[in-house]
Structures are given as C-alpha cells and as structure tokens.
Amino acid sequence: MRLQDKVAIITGGASGIGKAATERFLEEGARVVIADYNQEQGELLTGELTDHQDRVAFCQTDVSKEAQAKAAVAFTLEKFGRLDILVNNAGITLDAMFAKMSEDQFDQVMDINVKGVFHMTHAALPHLIEQGFGKIINTSSVSGVYGNVGQTNYAASKAAVIGMTKSWAKELGRKGIQVNAVAPGFTATPMVAKMPEKIIDQMTSVVALQRLAEPRDIANAYLFLASNEADYVHGHVLHVDGGIMM
Numbered sequence: 001m002r003l004q005d006k007v008a009i010i011t012g013g014a015s016g017i018g019k020a021a022t023e024r025f026l027e028e029g030a031r032v033v034i035a036d037y038n039q040e041q042g043e044l045l046t047g048e049l050t051d052h053q054d055r056v057a058f059c060q061t062d063v064s065k066e067a068q069a070k071a072a073v074a075f076t077l078e079k080f081g082r083l084d085i086l087v088n089n090a091g092i093t094l095d096a097m098f099a100k101m102s103e104d105q106f107d108q109v110m111d112i113n114v115k116g117v118f119h120m121t122h123a124a125l126p127h128l129i130e131q132g133f134g135k136i137i138n139t140s141s142v143s144g145v146y147g148n149v150g151q152t153n154y155a156a157s158k159a160a161v162i163g164m165t166k167s168w169a170k171e172l173g174r175k176g177i178q179v180n181a182v183a184p185g186f187t188a189t190p191m192v193a194k195m196p197e198k199i200i201d202q203m204t205s206v207v208a209l210q211r212l213a214e215p216r217d218i219a220n221a222y223l224f225l226a227s228n229e230a231d232y233v234h235g236h237v238l239h240v241d242g243g244i245m246m
C-alpha cells in the first residue's frame with residue numbers, strides 16, 4: 001500500500017495511461033479523482049471500479065480552462081479533504097506535417113498539453129504550499145525530447161512540459177513540493193491505436209525492447225514518483241520508453 005491515505009488527482013484519468021494510473025493508485029491505497037473531459041468514459045470507469053467505490057470519484061474537467069481546473073481542485077478538497085498528488089497526464093495529439101499544420105492545430109495542442117498543465121498546477125498550488133507537501137508529476141513524451149515527424153505542435157508542447165517541470169522543481173522544492181516528469185515512449189493506448197498500422201510498426205522498430213509500452217508500464221513510473229520511494233527524486237524526467245533510438 002504505497003499510497004495509503006494519499007489523495008491524488010489524475011487528469012485524463014479515464015483512458016489509456018491515465019486509466020492504468022487510476023487503477024494502480026487505487027490498488028496502492030490512494031483516493032483518486034479522475035479529472036477528465038470525457039464524461040461518458042469517466043463515469044463508465046468509476047462505475048467499473050466496484051472494489052474501490054468509496055475511494056474514487058469523477059470530476060468532468062477540461063484542463064485547458066482555468067475555471068474548470070480550479071473547480072477540479074475544489075471538488076477534490078471537498079470530496080476527500082486533502083490533496084497530495086497531482087498527475088498532469090491529460091494530453092492530445094493533432095498530427096500533421098509542418099508545412100500543412102494550421103495555427104489552430106498548434107493552438108489546440110498547446111492549450112491542452114501546456115496550458116492544461118499550467119492551470120491544474122496553478123489551481124493546486126495554494127493548497128500544496130499551505131500544507132508544505134505535495135508531489136506533482138507531469139507527462140512529457142519522447143517526442144518532446146527527440147522531436148518527431150508530423151508532431152511539431154505535440155513535440156513543442158511536451159518540451160514545454162519539461163521546461164515547466166524543471167522550473168517548478170527549482171521554485172517549489174524549498175516549499176516541500178516535489179516536481180518530476182515522465183517521458184513515455186510509444187504506448188498502446190487509444191491515442192496510438194488511431195494511427196495507421198505502418199506508423200505503429202515504424203514506432204516499434206526503433207524501440208530496443210521491440211514492443212510498445214503497455215499503459216501499466218507508464219502508470220508504474222507515475223506510482224514510483226508519487227510514492228515515498230521517490231522522496232529524493234526532484235526535477236527529473238524519467239524516460240519510460242523501452243530504449244528508444246530515434
């Protein structure tokens with residue numbers, strides 16, 4: 001029970017990596033608020049988690065909207081009385097070759113992947129500072145580290161997540177708040193399932209372990225960073241990518 005009595009918000013917690021994290025955190029004793037804008041999926045998942053009904057709640061949230069981010073934090077404090085861990089996992093892709101990428105495609109990805117992380121962390125911060133404790137885990141991507149064809153917007157957003165993680169680690173460490181990021185490699189989630197098979201084969205071919213990550217592989221990294229085992233890990237970007245050679 002590595003997260004016994006802890007309260008976590010997992011953004012994008014209704015699908016893919018976020019869903020696996022929700023399940024993993026619950027297995028380890030946490031109380032979890034799933035902050036996701038997909039109401040149907042969020043309510044379906046909370047309904048399925050019958051073993052943990054009293055420790056999981058759904059809060060429909062669009063992280064790109066400041067007021068909704070604040071409402072998700074307020075909901076959590078009201079529901080469970082505290083907040084210890086914020087996992088900024090929600091993210092989208094809108095891929096296009098750069099020559100054809102519209103400003104709108106760029107802005108949409110930035111709004112969710114960058115400003116969503118900004119808004120959620122801003123909303124949680126007063127509470128975390130007041131209690132002098134908290135763990136923030138941001139989700140970057142190998143694309144944000146290496147760049148990727150067709151992902152100018154996404155790679156820029158995930159590089160920004162690394163910049164925010166390192167800046168917040170410097171600002172907030174002295175206040176008892178730990179900030180780290182996970183950079184997942186290609187992971188078998190609905191985000192990747194929508195890609196053509198040829199692209200998925202290409203993605204697998206650059207992975208030393210020769211397989212895509214399972215959502216649980218990434219969720220286990222979130223769990224480590226959220227647990228006391230990572231109490232001295234700070235400002236770190238943990239690559240969980242099977243050994244990618246891009």
Ligand code: NAD
Nearest residue numbers: 012015016017036037038062063090091141186187189191
């Ligand atoms: P996914 O599409 O399966 O799940 C994303 C979840 O985020 C969905 O439930 C969706 O409803 C939610 N979401 C999207 N926009 C939102 C918003 N504005 N507000 C709240 N919730 C929102 O994706 P995934 O593959 O599980 O990705 C999770 C995270 O991991 C993302 O940040 C993604 O960029 C990152 N990532 C994924 C991969 C991969 O290969 N799948 C690789 C590297 C990084």
